[in-house]
Amino acid sequence: MKFWISGYSKKNYPSAALYDSKRSAALWTADLENPSYLCFRGPYLFALGEFDNYGTLSSFRREGNTFLPVDTLRLEGGALCHITTDPAMTFLAGSCWGTGHFFTVALRPDSTFGSLLFSQVLDDGTGRKSRMHFSKILGDYLYGVNIELDAIFCFRQEQGQLTPVSILRLPEGCGPRHFYADEKRQLFYCVTEYSSELLVIDSSQPKQLRLVSRHPLLDPGFSGESTGSTLAVSRDGSDLYAANRGEDTIAHFRLSPEGRPTLAGRYSCHGKCPRHIALLDQDRILGIANQNSDEVILLQRGRDGTLGTAPATRIPFASPSFVAEEPLERL
Numbered sequence: 001m002k003f004w005i006s007g008y009s010k011k012n013y014p015s016a017a018l019y020d021s022k023r024s025a026a027l028w029t030a031d032l033e034n035p036s037y038l039c040f041r042g043p044y045l046f047a048l049g050e051f052d053n054y055g056t057l058s059s060f061r062r063e064g065n066t067f068l069p070v071d072t073l074r075l076e077g078g079a080l081c082h083i084t085t086d087p088a089m090t091f092l093a094g095s096c097w098g099t100g101h102f103f104t105v106a107l108r109p110d111s112t113f114g115s116l117l118f119s120q121v122l123d124d125g126t127g128r129k130s131r132m133h134f135s136k137i138l139g140d141y142l143y144g145v146n147i148e149l150d151a152i153f154c155f156r157q158e159q160g161q162l163t164p165v166s167i168l169r170l171p172e173g174c175g176p177r178h179f180y181a182d183e184k185r186q187l188f189y190c191v192t193e194y195s196s197e198l199l200v201i202d203s204s205q206p207k208q209l210r211l212v213s214r215h216p217l218l219d220p221g222f223s224g225e226s227t228g229s230t231l232a233v234s235r236d237g238s239d240l241y242a243a244n245r246g247e248d249t250i251a252h253f254r255l256s257p258e259g260r261p262t263l264a265g266r267y268s269c270h271g272k273c274p275r276h277i278a279l280l281d282q283d284r285i286l287g288i289a290n291q292n293s294d295e296v297i298l299l300q301r302g303r304d305g306t307l308g309t310a311p312a313t314r315i316p317f318a319s320p321s322f323v324a325e326e327p328l329e330r331l
Helices: none
Strands: 002-007 016-020 028-030 038-041 044-050 054-063 066-076 080-085 091-096 101-107 113-121 132-138 141-146 151-158 161-169 176-182 187-192 197-202 210-216 227-233 239-245 249-255 261-268 274-280 285-290 295-300 313-316 320-325
Touching: 002 285, 028 066, 038 080, 038 320, 044 080, 054 080, 054 091, 066 101, 066 113, 080 132, 091 141, 101 132, 113 161, 132 176, 141 176, 151 176, 176 197, 176 227, 187 227, 187 239, 197 227, 210 261, 227 274, 239 274, 249 274, 285 320, 295 320
Parallel strands: 274 320
Antiparallel strands: 002 016, 002 320, 016 028, 038 044, 044 054, 054 066, 080 091, 091 101, 091 132, 101 113, 132 141, 141 151, 151 161, 176 187, 187 197, 197 210, 227 239, 239 249, 249 261, 274 285, 285 295, 295 313
16 A cells, blocks of 8 residues: 655655555655645646745656656745646646635646646635635636635636636635535535534535535534544545544544435544545545644544544654545556
C-alpha cells in the first residue's frame, strides 16, 4: 500500500513524502515550503505553498518512485489551502483562506503553468470577510466553499474561465469547510468547521442547490472547543467518516441507499487535531493526519465499516495536514 503525507515545514524534516506500508522508510521525500495540500493528475503531482501574504504552486513529473520538479508559480492570495485540477488537466483551481481569493490558472500538457484565468476575492455583498477553503470541479461546473460567508458559490466553467451561476447560503455561523460530491445520489456531504456538523445538500440543480439536513458531529456530552475538519466516504457509498479537532474523534455515519446519514459510531483519532483523513488500501485503512501530535495514524477498517480501536501503524511526521492514497493504487 502506497500513500502520501504532507504538512507544514519544520527544519530538518521532510514536508512531503510518498510511503509504502511494506517499508520502514519513505520512498520519496521533499523539503518544500508549507505544502499543506497536494493534488494529482496522471503522472503529475501538484503542491501548494501556504504563506500569509501569497501562495505558490509547484508541479512535478513522476519517474518511477521519484518526482522531478517541472514548474513553479507565485500568486496573489494569502493562506492558499486547497488546490484541484479538472480531469483533462487544462486548469487548476485554488482557494485562499487568508484573503478570500479564488483563482484558476491554465495548465499545459507538461504540467507547466499558463496564464491566470480568474482571480477574485469572492463576497456575498454582506461586507463580511471572505475566506475560501475548498473547491470541486464537476463537469461544466466549479463549486467554491467559503467558510466565513457560510456559502457555496457555483460557477459555470469552460477550461477554467468562470461565469457565476448561484450561491447557496448556509446557516449563519456554521462555517462550511470541505464537501464530498456523491454524483450518483446527486448529494454533497459538507463538514462545517464552526458548528461541527455534517450538512447534506441536494446538488441535482446547480442553479438551485438546496440544504436537505443537518447532523451534529460531536458527542452531546462534549463541552470543550472543537471544530470539524474534513471527511472521507467509502467507494461503495455506504460509510462516511468525519474528523473533529478538539474532541479529537472520527464520527462514523452509515449512509442509506438514498444517502441519508445515521450516526453509527465514534472513534478516537489517537492523537491531537485530526486535520485530514483519507481511506487507503481499497478502503481497508483510514489514514488520519494528527497535526498537533506530529503523527499520521493508520486504523484498520472492517467490512462493516467499523474502525479498529488501536492504531495498526503510527508514522512520525512533522505537523501533517494531508494524507491520501497514491493514485496508482486506485487502478
